[in-house]
Amino acid sequence: MTGQKVKLTAREKSELIIEGIVTVMIMILLNFAVLVLFTQMVGRSQQVQDGIWLLKIGLNQNNNLQLWSWQWVFVVFMAIFDAIVVWWRLIRRYHQIQMRHVIVELHYIAEGHLGHRIPFVVKTDLQKVIDSINALVDFTVQSMEEERQIEKSKDELISNVSHDIRTPLTSIIGYLGLIEDKQYRSEDELLKYSHTAYVKSKQMKVLVDDLFEYTKVRQTGTHLNTSEFSLTNLLEQLAASFELEAEKKNVEITVTTKPDPLIMTADPEKLVRVFNNLLVNGLKYGKGATHIWLTAEALGQEIIIKVANDGQEIPNDSLSHLFDRFYRVEESRSQETGGSGLGLAIAQSIVALHGGYIYATSDAKMTSFVMYLPMAPGKKVEKPAVIAQQEEQHKENRKRSTHVSA
Structure with missing residues (x-):
């Protein structure tokens, strides 16, 4: 104006x-x-x-x-x-x-x-009053817009959770209803119905656990139980725990850290959840992958951690949405691989809670999830201008899409 x-x-x-x-x-x-x-x-x-x-x-x-x-x-x-x-x-x-x-x-x-x-x-000096009033109104409008976005986000969360819970719950009730009404012809059919209900129950438990973890790490009052530990040993233990699942998919997991061992101070329990989500993500969605690399390197007061695989490339349009809750790449919506859609959102929240940031890159050769974490708690890793600009652009795009849908 x-x-x-x-x-x-x-x-x-x-x-x-x-x-x-x-x-x-x-x-x-x-x-x-x-x-x-x-x-x-x-x-x-x-x-x-x-x-x-x-x-x-x-x-x-x-x-x-x-x-x-x-x-x-x-x-x-x-x-x-x-x-x-x-x-x-x-x-x-x-x-x-x-x-x-x-x-x-x-x-x-x-x-x-x-x-x-x-x-x-x-x-x-009245000009200072005018400028202050205009700035106050701008801040008020921005706060109201953010409040509307939060309310819309809560509504979306409830809607998505209700949908994802209702789907397996409907199957559970249906199969248990068949068992209750004795609508099965043999014991094998009875076991099939009960097994299907059990699998659907496990899917519901995964969703509820992820939802609980997501809301927990998103709370402003969440505290970190920090301690000094060997990141090298933690990554090696995680690789060993996924060894059987990786062998079934003919995938080899390699761990490399510099220095070895790499000692840091953080919340190991929450970081295990981050790496667990990224490994599960790589094994489920990295179609055609033969190798998963877990690498960590200390640079000054920062640690750069990569979880990479040589599987199918993630479309460029999907990269900026990967950390949105309930977002899944279109090719990954099958019943066998479709997770809760909260894994990467949880990982991002935990990394931010430690004062770091995470982003993804993908091309025909490699798909990588890159994390920057501080060596010790209480410090914050500054995002490069390019990453910050991409995140701001993504937020603007989401706001525009929200206004269009409204």
Whole structure:
């Protein structure tokens, strides 16, 4: 919004004119009163008369000017003083009018017109008030927008959880209903129904556990139980725990750290959840992968950790959405591989809780999840400008899509 001067109405212009006329009349009366008093004072005091005479002689000698009577000197002095007073009164009244305009604009905004801003540009300290009001309104609008986004996010969370729980729950009730009504022809069919209900129950438990973990790490009051440990040993133990599952998929898991061992201070239990989610993600969705690399390297006060695989490339359009909750790449929506959709969102929240950040890269050769973590708690790893810009762009895109859908 371009700034503009305060436009005076006809009534306000008349108000200024009347103010000027009244001030001039008051000053004329005041001048006359002062002149009378000063004349009486001069007539009664010989010392004042001598001083005025000496002043006139000095002016005549220095400037070759004709001697002025002291009355004319007084008149000129009072005329200058009067002009200053009149100007000051007019400016003061004009500033009051400006303030009234600002108050009117403020009341207009307070009535709910939050898209409006005070457009005036003034040359006084009132400009600071105007700028502060506009900044406050901007902050209020932004806070309200964020609140709406949070409410919408909660609604989406409830909707997604309800949908993901209802699907297996419907199957469980259906198969248990068949068993309850004895609608099975053999013991094998009975075992099939009960097994299906059991598998669906496990899916529900995974979703509930992930949902609990996600809400837990997203809370502002969540604390880290930090301790010093060997990241090298932790990664090696995780690789060993996934060895059987990796062998079934003909995948080899390799662990490399620099230095070896790599010692850090963090919450090992929460970091295990991060690496567990990333390994599960790689084994489920890394189609065609033959290798998973777990690498960690200490650089100054930071640790760079990568979980990479040589599986199928993730589409570029999906990379920025991977850490959105309940987001799954389209090819991964099958019943066999589809998880809760919260794993990577949980990983991102835990990494942020440690003061770090995580992002993903993917091409035809390698898909990598890269984490930057501080060596010790209480410190925060600064994001590169490129990563921060990508995240901001992603947030803007989500807001636009939200407005379009609304």
